[in-house]
Amino acid sequence: MSDQPATLGENVIAEAPANAPERRLNMIEAINEALDIMLARDPDVIIMGEDVGYFGGVFRATAGLQAKHGKTRVFDTPISECGIIGVAVGMGAYGLRPVPEIQFADYIYPGLDQLISEAARLRYRSAGDYIAPMTVRSPFGGGIFGGQTHSQSPEALFTHVAGLKTVIPATPHDAKGLLISAIEDNDPVIFFEPKRIYNGPFTGFYDRPVEPWKKHPDSVVPEGYYKVPLGKARHVREGEALTVLAYGTMVHVAEAVCEAKGVDADILDLRTLVPLDIKAIEASVEKTGRCLIVHEATRTSGFGAELSALVTERCFYHLEAPVERVTGFDTPYPHSLEWAYFPGPVRIGEAIDKLLKD
Amino acid sequence: MADPANPAEGNRPTLALHVPEPRYRPGDTADFSHIDIGQPGDQPRPDENIHPSHMAGLAYGLVRVLGDDNQAHGPWNPRLSPNVLRTMLGHMALVRAFDERMFRGQRQGKTSFYMKCTGEEATSIASSMALASDDMVFPSYRQQGILIARGYPLIEMINQIYSNKADKLKGRQLPIMYSSREHSFFSISGNLATQCPQAVGWAMASAIKGDSRIAATWVGEGSTAEGDFHSACTFAAVYNAPVILNVVNNQWAISSFSGFAGAERTTFAARGLGYGIAALRVDGNDALACYAAAEWAANRARGNNGPTLIEYFTYRAEGHSTSDDPSGYRSAQEREEWPLGDPINRLKKHLVAIGEWDEARHAAMDLECAERVKATTKEAEKNGILGHGLHHPFHTMFEDVYEELPWHLEEQAEQAIRERITKFGTERPFG
Numbered sequence: 001m002s003d004q005p006a007t008l009g010e011n012v013i014a015e016a017p018a019n020a021p022e023r024r025l026n027m028i029e030a031i032n033e034a035l036d037i038m039l040a041r042d043p044d045v046i047i048m049g050e051d052v053g054y055f056g057g058v059f060r061a062t063a064g065l066q067a068k069h070g071k072t073r074v075f076d077t078p079i080s081e082c083g084i085i086g087v088a089v090g091m092g093a094y095g096l097r098p099v100p101e102i103q104f105a106d107y108i109y110p111g112l113d114q115l116i117s118e119a120a121r122l123r124y125r126s127a128g129d130y131i132a133p134m135t136v137r138s139p140f141g142g143g144i145f146g147g148q149t150h151s152q153s154p155e156a157l158f159t160h161v162a163g164l165k166t167v168i169p170a171t172p173h174d175a176k177g178l179l180i181s182a183i184e185d186n187d188p189v190i191f192f193e194p195k196r197i198y199n200g201p202f203t204g205f206y207d208r209p210v211e212p213w214k215k216h217p218d219s220v221v222p223e224g225y226y227k228v229p230l231g232k233a234r235h236v237r238e239g240e241a242l243t244v245l246a247y248g249t250m251v252h253v254a255e256a257v258c259e260a261k262g263v264d265a266d267i268l269d270l271r272t273l274v275p276l277d278i279k280a281i282e283a284s285v286e287k288t289g290r291c292l293i294v295h296e297a298t299r300t301s302g303f304g305a306e307l308s309a310l311v312t313e314r315c316f317y318h319l320e321a322p323v324e325r326v327t328g329f330d331t332p333y334p335h336s337l338e339w340a341y342f343p344g345p346v347r348i349g350e351a352i353d354k355l356l357k358d
Numbered sequence: 359m360a361d362p363a364n365p366a367e368g369n370r371p372t373l374a375l376h377v378p379e380p381r382y383r384p385g386d387t388a389d390f391s392h393i394d395i396g397q398p399g400d401q402p403r404p405d406e407n408i409h410p411s412h413m414a415g416l417a418y419g420l421v422r423v424l425g426d427d428n429q430a431h432g433p434w435n436p437r438l439s440p441n442v443l444r445t446m447l448g449h450m451a452l453v454r455a456f457d458e459r460m461f462r463g464q465r466q467g468k469t470s471f472y473m474k475c476t477g478e479e480a481t482s483i484a485s486s487m488a489l490a491s492d493d494m495v496f497p498s499y500r501q502q503g504i505l506i507a508r509g510y511p512l513i514e515m516i517n518q519i520y521s522n523k524a525d526k527l528k529g530r531q532l533p534i535m536y537s538s539r540e541h542s543f544f545s546i547s548g549n550l551a552t553q554c555p556q557a558v559g560w561a562m563a564s565a566i567k568g569d570s571r572i573a574a575t576w577v578g579e580g581s582t583a584e585g586d587f588h589s590a591c592t593f594a595a596v597y598n599a600p601v602i603l604n605v606v607n608n609q610w611a612i613s614s615f616s617g618f619a620g621a622e623r624t625t626f627a628a629r630g631l632g633y634g635i636a637a638l639r640v641d642g643n644d645a646l647a648c649y650a651a652a653e654w655a656a657n658r659a660r661g662n663n664g665p666t667l668i669e670y671f672t673y674r675a676e677g678h679s680t681s682d683d684p685s686g687y688r689s690a691q692e693r694e695e696w697p698l699g700d701p702i703n704r705l706k707k708h709l710v711a712i713g714e715w716d717e718a719r720h721a722a723m724d725l726e727c728a729e730r731v732k733a734t735t736k737e738a739e740k741n742g743i744l745g746h747g748l749h750h751p752f753h754t755m756f757e758d759v760y761e762e763l764p765w766h767l768e769e770q771a772e773q774a775i776r777e778r779i780t781k782f783g784t785e786r787p788f789g
Contacts, residue, residue: 046566072565072566073566077593077596078589078592078593078596080589080592080593082555082585082586082589083555083558083586083589083590083592083593085555086552086554086555086556086558086559086586086589086590086593087555087556087558087559087562087593088559089552089555089556089559090496090555090556090557090558090559090560090561090562090563090573091559091560091562091563092559093494093544093556093559093560094494094559094560094563094564094567095563096563096566096567098559110585113549113552113586114552114555114586117547117549117552118547118549118552118556122545123758123759123760123761124530124758124759125527125530125531125535125537125545125547126527126537126539126545127526127527127528127530127537127758128758129537129538129539129545130537130539130544130545131761162759163759163760165760185761186761187760187761231764274764275760275764275765275766276766278765278766
């Protein structure tokens with residue numbers, strides 16, 4: 001069993017129908033479309049969260065869905081993340097497939113006991129009697145002047161929990177396909193949406209004009225139902241000089257910095273942190289011999305530490321230089337000094353120079 | 359910092375922190391005459407569709423049916439047939455016999471842990487008997503009576519307690535953390551009150567689907583301090599969920615008396631009033647009152663009239679679990695002095711008083727329960743007891759974390775089996 005990469009979901013449709021018309025969507029529109037499709041396809045899917053109903057969500061991800069699918073399929077909740085996740089566990093036990101929204105990832109902590117002790121463990125502790133097939137959507141990450149309570153990247157809290165899957169899309173195309181996979185998955189999935197790139201990819205050069213998604217090739221989102229499997233990384237760019245492991249907003253930042261520096265990087269957008277596409281990582285690092293890990297979250301015990309350990313354990317004899325981590329600093333996310341905190345082009349550029357110096 | 363000897367500037371009084379203290383500690387004479395238990399039959403029984411604000415008195419009174427004369431009194435008398443009453447008594451007696459044997463089994467080293475429900479049998483058995491068998495229950499850890507009442511096989515309970523090779527939960531859970539989807543019995547968590555919002559969510563789902571089944575959850579009075587309980591109340595009220603929130607007020611949360619959950623200020627039933635949830639406070643040692651309250655709440659939920667919070671006022675006659683000795687923190691006299699007696703004894707006396715039971719039949723029933731539990735225990739022991747090798751295969755440790763086994767767990771499973779073979783030469787040294 002172990003000689004095959006045991007990534008989950010390989011058996012699903014990974015490609016859209018060939019005849020699907022080409023449209024360009026931003027990430028919010030892609031997410032909204034995935035939710036709309038799943039509400040229509042599966043009568044057990046329900047959406048709930050703060051302001052997601054009539055109003056359509058503070059980021060508009062659920063706009064129009066209540067009007068189209070009805071108030072018992074898409075509805076507002078009390079301001080209680082513990083309650084939202086807790087009732088979602090009960091709904092899953094009934095047989096529904098809830099897709100709760102936590103308005104900001106920074107607000108998810110009151111729901112942690114229900115996620116960690118309940119949703120994540122339910123299949124195991126009941127030996128499959130009960131499952132928690134929920135997908136918790138939540139905008140995460142900074143770069144929008146959100147201050148410390150609207151900017152955090154808490155993914156490592158969830159990747160540390162046995163029983164949870166953690167998914168982070170970086171493009172509109174993947175956001176739709178990964179979200180559909182997550183909703184259909186029978187395990188609880190944390191689906192973190194990088195809010196900085198809801199409306200356009202972000203290069204990290206914050207003083208340059210904002211680019212809309214429509215100029216980016218991965219804003220092409222096929223109509224209708226398709227899935228991007230969980231546990232499969234995306235090759236953003238093939239290269240020989242070094243491997244870049246990134247996810248969410250930082251995929252675009254890393255790509256822009258490599259391009260600006262003229263570095264022939266092999267860039268992997270991990271897409272799913274758990275389960276992780278270890279085969280893709282190993283293949284890339286074995287090819288390049290150098291590994292740069294980039295995430296926006298704080299450094300200590302961040303997911304980069306796990307990636308660094310895995311690369312070191314499994315690819316050590318291929319490495320030409322120590323693994324480099326570029327991360328946010330170990331401080332709360334500041335407001336006025338946001339760009340000093342953000343792991344932007346300067347920090348990434350220095351790490352690349354260090355990796356390539358010998 | 360303020361100097362207590364010199365009250366702060368102006369005439370502001372010195373503040374003093376109140377730390378609750380139970381009335382009686384070890385060695386004290388227990389006297390519960392301060393508890394107002396009212397009279398059997400003195401509480402009104404409103405229609406099930408009443409607005410919660412019109413029944414507030416029921417959150418402070420005590421619904422009682424069985425009197426000192428062993429007769430049933432008042433509008434809450436559920437008028438159950440003698441057959442149903444005898445069944446109820448039989449379930450309660452079986453749970454008590456089961457608890458005795460399992461507690462002893464833990465002391466004999468057959469398992470790691472056990473929790474009795476002695477004195478609280480009516481709060482799970484009578485209340486769950488008022489539900490339909492497919493109504494979903496989200497219990498805490500002291501409602502083994504529900505499984506007994508629903509006919510769950512005793513041997514499965516014991517296999518679980520022994521974590522043996524026949525344990526349906528594959529030896530993954532602490533003893534008594536049962537689960538049975540077949541019996542509409544949710545997987546028990548050791549984290550407190552988490553089941554409350556889950557029950558509300560299940561009830562919401564049932565309403566979303568236009569189903570007719572309702573949900574019920576049980577939580578200890580101590581755990582009502584958890585945020586989950588309050589989230590559950592909010593959601594139950596907001597969505598008018600068809601759910602029954604049962605608070606088993608057994609006076610003690612391990613060594614902390616109910617005052618640490620707020621009992622010095624108000625009743626637990628009164629928690630419902632602030633949320634606009636119908637609330638009943640019930641004599642939890644009166645099986646007829648427990649049944650009647652649950653039946654009322656079930657009718658209310660089934661009629662789309664919303665949730666009910668029921669406080670069962672009872673007493674935890676034994677320790678919290680096998681891990682504590684109650685003589686270290688409370689008066690040993692409390693159990694005997696408890697003004698509402700013992701639920702099994704009271705139901706028995708009622709049946710005798712109405713000419714439907716007698717001492718000889720009761721003694722025979724007790725003996726039969728003990729024999730049945732003993733025989734089933736011996737049968738379960740053939741599947742192994744904790745720590746004696748008859749467990750599930752090692753690979754099962756890694757299964758059910760996810761629906762499918764990801765690469766990292768497959769690698770770890772191989773490591774675990776390798777370690778085992780290194781140590782014993784075989785994965786399962788005891789067969």
